[in-house]
Amino acid sequence: MIAQVISAFAAIVASSIFLESPKRLILITGSIGAIGWGVYLLLVNSFGPFVSTFFAGLVISLLSHIFSRVCKTPSTMFFIPGFYPLVPGYRLYMGVYNFILGDRLLASVYFTDTFKISGMIAMAIFTIDTIFNIYNYCKPKDH
Template identity: 40%
Template sequence: MMFQVVSAVLSVYFFTMLLEIPKRYALYCSIVGGVNWWVYLLAIENSASSMAAAFFASLAVAILSQIFARTQKTPVNVFLVAGILPTVPGGGIYRCVYYFIRNNPNQSSYYLLQTLKTAGAIAMAIFITDSLFRVVQYYQNRKASIG
């Protein structure tokens, strides 16, 4: 498990070069990516479905990204985009096509559904965290304007 988490950290680190993320944030992005995969594996080990695991992992990523964005005074997208990469359903897309070619429509539609479910779980997690932090910000602003 540790091996996988370390390679998730490294893969996100290399990915920051492709996304042109400033070097001073590359380490933070890698940490977010590592946490993502760690949470995912932890959820899978505790008998979560892959969809639920993707949800929890993305939730962790989104919260951590929001925190880093505030401490580093940078757009959230920097950490969010790099951090969710390990859960992005790339394998699902590939297997869907692979079985489609192999004339196996059952497997193909199964993986298509898996891909859509994972994508939906990631979307949900990001949405929930976005809304949550907007509420937090609202109360912070109100406190500031009153106090």
């Protein structure tokens, strides 16, 4: 598991360079994504992939929002690379791949999984967005 988290960190740092993330943010992004992946790994055996994606997503978006305020940058900067290990791109590819090969049943399994996991990630991002909106609303204005 430790090795998995470390390789998640390295993978996210590499993907940040691929996505041209600003240099000052790369290590933070890597850490956020690695923590998220760690949470996913901790939960996946007992709760299954969907619930654990949701909780890992909650952790990633919470950290992203906090650091986007600290570093004064949009939270997408952390979302996009940070979610890379969780995001169901591979499942979508497998769905289309099996569809081409003619295995309708397997294809629909992968498509449904893609749908569910993307929905979970979007829900997690939404939950945290809403919490921060409420926080902004309640926060005393200083000017």
